[in-house]
Amino acid sequence: MEILKAKLKSQVIQVLNLKHLAVEDIDDNQPLFGEGLGLDSIDALELVVLLQKEYNITIPNAGEGIKIFGSIQSMAEYITQQKNKV
């Protein structure tokens, strides 16, 4: 899980062009949206594409996205859970 979280942080920085941040600047439980990293709705779409492209995971219910993309921790847990289903 720790390796996955580090990889996710790196991918989030790269995909969302967060050039002012380094991997170590992002806490596992830091909110990605709002007061946390301050991501917006377009960033949310980029994260959906990231999960599809890099992890072959689709999010069937848009309502789940708020929970899944809450933090790096929640994203990593969701990816692990989906991989274990296969």
Add this chain to the structure above:
Amino acid sequence: MGYQISSYCRIYNSKLWLNGKQSLISNVEPERLADKLFEELELFYPKFYKMDKISKLGLVASEMVLKGHNLPSLDSMAMILSNCSSCDITDQHYWELSKNRPSPSVFVYTLPNIVIGEICIRHNIRGETLFFITPDFSATHLHNQVIMMMNYSSVACLAGWIEVQSENVDILLYLVSEVNNEKRLAHSKKNIQKLYELWKS
């Protein structure tokens, strides 16, 4: 009512003119020009890195033009920009990306007037805006549109030409306001053309 050009910024590839002073932006690839200028301005604005090349260059040019100006009312500050290639460079970038992984954050920049929106957000400008796609730079067209906007309801207008291609950058951005200093350039077709032709000097 007379109008003046309160400040201007002219960028032609690696050459920069800012209110009469010329400088060379050295050791920079065309692709890195906007980032280099952004770094030199020492701004903290993380959203900059998400923008396309046109918006990045428009934003740094606007920073230079508006710096130090006490703008009277942002509700009645207008913006008129034009170019001849629309956002072709971003459209092509999106097209290339979409062959592998469509990018929503690139897609949102596939409209030429997005640069106006980014400048408005950055400076909290809330007046009327227009973006024209014209065959060539036209001082007459820009002048006439600005006069119309100023006579209509605006107290100031940020105007100019922002033509950005992969290898070439051709930008003239200037601030027009009512005359308050006789030493400033008059807002005239001749002076706009003169500023545009600075690249020849």
